[in-house]
Amino acid sequence: MSEIFLVFLVTGVLGTLLVLINKILGPKKSNPTKNTPFECGSPFLQDRITPVPIKYYLVAFLFLLFDVEVVFLFPWALVFKKIGSPALIYMAAYILILALGFIYAWKKGAFLWEK
């Protein structure tokens, strides 16, 4: 057990050291332009960032949904041998329900990019 502790100690200390050393010892010369966003050197055209169109959130949300579904497959795969054949039925039901959600999203046109 102690090796794990040692590994965490070394990497932790080294990590924080490298991050902080720059802040402590690094030269600090800030000027007003340094904090403005980098727009290829030309003055930026909008002072506020406008909201991103809704379809991006939709894609992110759907990805999250089906990614979590895949995450549950990993522990199932480990114990798959012990449970035997009923494990297949449990997982098939689980995937079927999510497939319904997938078809619903498809029919609703969530994956349609160009309107």
Place this chain on the structure above:
Amino acid sequence: MGKIKPRAYYQETQNGGFIATKINYMLGWGRKYSLFHYPFITACCGMEYMSAACAHWDFDRFGVGMTTFSPRQADMLFVVGTISQKEAPVLKTVYDQMCEPKWVIACGACAVSGGIYDNYAVVQGIDKIIPVDVYIPGCPPRPETILNAIEKLQDKIQHQKQDWQWKIKK
């Protein structure tokens, strides 16, 4: 041509003593061989920059290969080509947005002194806008001259005064 004679910007006696000079030496060695350069290319010298950056002359051998296009990650601003009056504020903004420590190489006669364009439209040398470390003459400079300039800059970085805060009277 032998070791380059130390110049004015060398550090005199180091107030931090032996340790500081050693750290300073290692810091200089680390910085000089990992220069991330921001290619600020506008005109004809860009063609010689391409030759110097590509397979035949390849200044990646000197550790300058990493081309970053954001001033946040850049150490060295490689100003290549003519800087017109309209481009001057762009250059100033990009220079200000670079993080310390930063260096500037003015490549080509137009960046050094306005070159053959002495008229209403061209800034007569970028040191009128931003401080410059190494000037490369030539219109366009041959790739070997660019490599030589990189060596000069690396020598300057190696022997630079201590700029990290330890025992520096504020």
Place this chain on the structure above:
Amino acid sequence: MENKKVIEALKKTFPGKVSEIPDRLGDTVVRIEKDAVLNIMEFLKNRPCEFTMLLDLTCVDYISSKDCFEMVYHLFSISTNNRIRIKSEVRKNELDIDSLSGLWKNANWLEREIFDMFGINFKGHPDMQRLFMYEGFEGYPLRKDYPLRKRQPKIPLRKKT
């Protein structure tokens, strides 16, 4: 349609507005009145003469000698492989002329460049702005009276440290 015939057709349809200039080097050069520019260009661009491409549009400053700017249009017809050069004078006191951006789309930038360099206004141009120089620049650089080295820096220059 041969250039000779084009000039006759022009003279016939626009009497008094068109005059041919003999050219030592064999190019066909025509001088036209400033107010008839738009209809002449339209006539040249359409069916019989078919000068479908506006090659180039420039301006020459004759203020000191003839007290006028001279607009020079180069037209080219791909089907008959002919080039024609059309000149028209813009008097010093009223510096505007009809814009051709309705006929050819590249006239848009060409005219903006001439407005930027000579200060000639083009009536009917979608957005008459400077093309090359920046907003704070006063004066028109390519005029003969603008000094070559008169610089107007956009940002304050650095004091030599």
Place this chain on the structure above:
Amino acid sequence: MNRIQKEANQESLLINMGPSHPAMHGTIRIMLELDGEVIRNSEVEVGYLHRGFEKTCEHKTYFNLLPYTDRLNYVSPLINNLAYVMTVEKMLEIETPDRAQYIRVIMSEFSRISDHLTALAAMTMECGAFTVFLYYIQAREEIWNFIEQTTGARMTTSYIRIGGVRADLHPDYKGLMDKAIKVTKRVLKDVTGLLNKNKIWIDRTRDVAVANPEMAVNYGFTGPCLRASGVSYDIRKAHPYLVYDQLEFEVPLGDKGDNFDRYMVRMKEMEQSMRIIEQAVEKMPESSSKDALMTKGIEPDEAIKASRSKKAEERVNLSPNLQGSEKDVRPDILVKGKKYTVPPKEDTYTNIEGLINHFKFFMSGHGIRPPKGDVYFSVEGGNGELGFYIVSDGTDKPYRLHLRAPCFHIVSALEEMIKGHYIADVIPTFGSTNMIGGELDR
């Protein structure tokens, strides 16, 4: 407040693809109004490399103007020299010797290949094909080695002078020339294999920024971009100049006029250029002073001493950087007549007429003074029709000099070409127009 800020509606995103951008070659700022990733509207701002070329030329003599023409389209400098020089020659109505015409054809074709190589290298590298960039720049190095051997400079050559060329080809020029052609052919074969049927490349460039023939002609496209839209117009065929009418080559045409066609037309044009070079090398008349150069000449200082007493007959050993422009070689490469060209160095040092001609050529107010009047002449440049319009008032400085920049017209169509496409499509579109700052903003 630029035009795009006024026109933009509220919820769309406005960003700059500004001058200092890896794909914008440093000199163009495109202000994009975005709906997500689709470009709804854009405004192109140029002028970041406006160097006052036309104003400076009004203060320079015809002879001193040459180095400025190299820096216009700095990717194919020799073609700029050719365009300017042939315009002045048309005004002076002088004929250059045959060998000089063939050398001009060879050098401008090599310059055209290096133009297409750099254009495609930048275009493909910005779309991610970094290997093509390294291959093409390597091929360009070989071409530049040959150009440097003949002209003395890799890029800013000012080699083609009024009345001919500055120096003859190097005695064993064939070695470097064949190497350049061999390497270019190998690289072209590699890249054809890499890109022509590459799914990513075709998806990125096929049917993107389509310029149909009417729009291309209406915007004044010329050169590869016009031929990509299917309109066959090449000045070397339409108005043949130099010796192009004695060399056969095809004019490749695209069908759809999209980015892929502009890429393909440039690839095929490079093969045609190499064909032209090979034919030109065979047809080039032999230089008449082959054996004269073999004899051992005397040193310049002895020649000057000898010339004090009697007229010098022996050949003078010139310094290496004057190699190729000796007196015996000149009739092949430069037109006769002291009004148009600098006298040979041997005459300048040894006899008084040469010295006077030299002085009169460079004295202000003398030199080359074309007759009053104006002239327009154009040449097939790397991007299209590269024309010079010169108005001369009889003095030795041009009264007005205007350059017809081919990529000026192509870039003015950029706003219409990228409308409705994604942000990522701006990069290959801009790369395929091969915008060169020096030529666009003059």
